[in-house]
Amino acid sequence: MRTTHYFAPESLDEALELLAEYGDRATILAGGTDVMVDMAMGRLKPEVILYIGNLPLNGIEERDGALFIGPTTKMATLARSPLVAEKAPVLAEAASKMGSPLVRNLATVGGNLVTASPAADTASALLGLGAEVRLSCTTGERWMPLEDFFTGPKECACEAPELLTEIRIPLSGGKRGSRFIKLGRRKAVTLSVVNVTVVLDFDDGACRQARIALGAVAPTPIRSRRAEALLTGQVVNDELIAEAAQAALSDISPIDDGRASAWYRRKVTAVLVARALKEAVA
Amino acid sequence: MNYEVPFTLNGQPVQITVKATTTLLDALRDECHVTGPKKGCGTGDCGSCTVLLDGEPVNSCLVLAVTVRGKNVVTVEGLGDPEHLHPLQKAFHEHYASQCGFCTPGMLLVAKSFLDKNPNPTREEVQEAISGNLCRCTGYVKIIDAILAAAEAMR
Numbered sequence: 001m002r003t004t005h006y007f008a009p010e011s012l013d014e015a016l017e018l019l020a021e022y023g024d025r026a027t028i029l030a031g032g033t034d035v036m037v038d039m040a041m042g043r044l045k046p047e048v049i050l051y052i053g054n055l056p057l058n059g060i061e062e063r064d065g066a067l068f069i070g071p072t073t074k075m076a077t078l079a080r081s082p083l084v085a086e087k088a089p090v091l092a093e094a095a096s097k098m099g100s101p102l103v104r105n106l107a108t109v110g111g112n113l114v115t116a117s118p119a120a121d122t123a124s125a126l127l128g129l130g131a132e133v134r135l136s137c138t139t140g141e142r143w144m145p146l147e148d149f150f151t152g153p154k155e156c157a158c159e160a161p162e163l164l165t166e167i168r169i170p171l172s173g174g175k176r177g178s179r180f181i182k183l184g185r186r187k188a189v190t191l192s193v194v195n196v197t198v199v200l201d202f203d204d205g206a207c208r209q210a211r212i213a214l215g216a217v218a219p220t221p222i223r224s225r226r227a228e229a230l231l232t233g234q235v236v237n238d239e240l241i242a243e244a245a246q247a248a249l250s251d252i253s254p255i256d257d258g259r260a261s262a263w264y265r266r267k268v269t270a271v272l273v274a275r276a277l278k279e280a281v282a
Numbered sequence: 283m284n285y286e287v288p289f290t291l292n293g294q295p296v297q298i299t300v301k302a303t304t305t306l307l308d309a310l311r312d313e314c315h316v317t318g319p320k321k322g323c324g325t326g327d328c329g330s331c332t333v334l335l336d337g338e339p340v341n342s343c344l345v346l347a348v349t350v351r352g353k354n355v356v357t358v359e360g361l362g363d364p365e366h367l368h369p370l371q372k373a374f375h376e377h378y379a380s381q382c383g384f385c386t387p388g389m390l391l392v393a394k395s396f397l398d399k400n401p402n403p404t405r406e407e408v409q410e411a412i413s414g415n416l417c418r419c420t421g422y423v424k425i426i427d428a429i430l431a432a433a434e435a436m437r
Contacts, residue, residue: 003301006302008349008351029346029349031344032344032345032346033326033344036305036325036326036343036344036345037325037344041325049302049303051348051349053349076338099414100326100413100414101411101412101413102339102341102392102415103326103414105338188410189327189414
């Protein structure tokens, strides 16, 4: 039986060099809440485990009009951060609903993005916040909007030898209303049946920019461009909210799976988009 | 390939030798012979493997033993013993919060860490705090009663 090797680099340079050397033979380990489950279920037998938990990649900082979050920041940290609660509340809300209190003490926001489940709660919140991610390797780094990051169910643009090293959330100066809603099969330890993130930026009573992100209703977390277009430049009233909720249905392609049927997901997406918009405006 | 992992277990320095893929749960039970944490699901869904890692409750089935080098691990064995019950253990006993006992080590550790942060919780807050720990016997009511009683005793 092949033996597994383990590395726990203390510097980012060391980690990137190891990634360059081992490429996709290396399994990156942060919180382990996805990797360890895959290993327990026999789906993953790593040749090399590259533990990034000792790297200085956790942290939440505001600078230059944006919030910068390290990828190994734990969900529990995001959930209780006063800075996130103030500047990006939908992210705190999503982080607080993910997994269980125990899982949140291990799970990382970067890991959630890289696992790239279409149902990922913080992925939806970050998409709604207009986040970008930085991918680094030994030869350089690049920034990518989160819209371009998810390429398929559990597939993303970050592959060896790159490592996701930072998340940037642009902050709005003006009036903003936002809401995250997760519908699960139960109140805890449940994947999303549907999740919705709504972020509305207002100017003089009208919605200057709307971002509506939806999870578990398409192959990746998505934005509802049709719903967003309806709201842009408009005063958001009940009638417009109802129209936007219906418009969102044209952007989704839900499937039947272990948690819900496509039929149910269609029904409840419209309900949750309307509810999130109402609560974001209130 | 074997790895040596020095860490602190229930206040004592220990060192174990494990494979890279050994979970903290298996290392605690098989190498350290500390059987408080239980293997209920092995996938982080039931909470019966809960330990405190640097003070925070985590699923030890989701932690690689090699990653706890230099860290502080506390199991239920470090909470108290029959001659010196922790107030939570006393409350669980008095309120019949344990039937088969399988979930109990995890419940006690989650409760301890929760009350350390929130010494005067509401019932809802206790419910939320233990939402990652399943109990198949008690229906949770007595567990919550016990945690609230312990909180009062400890204030």
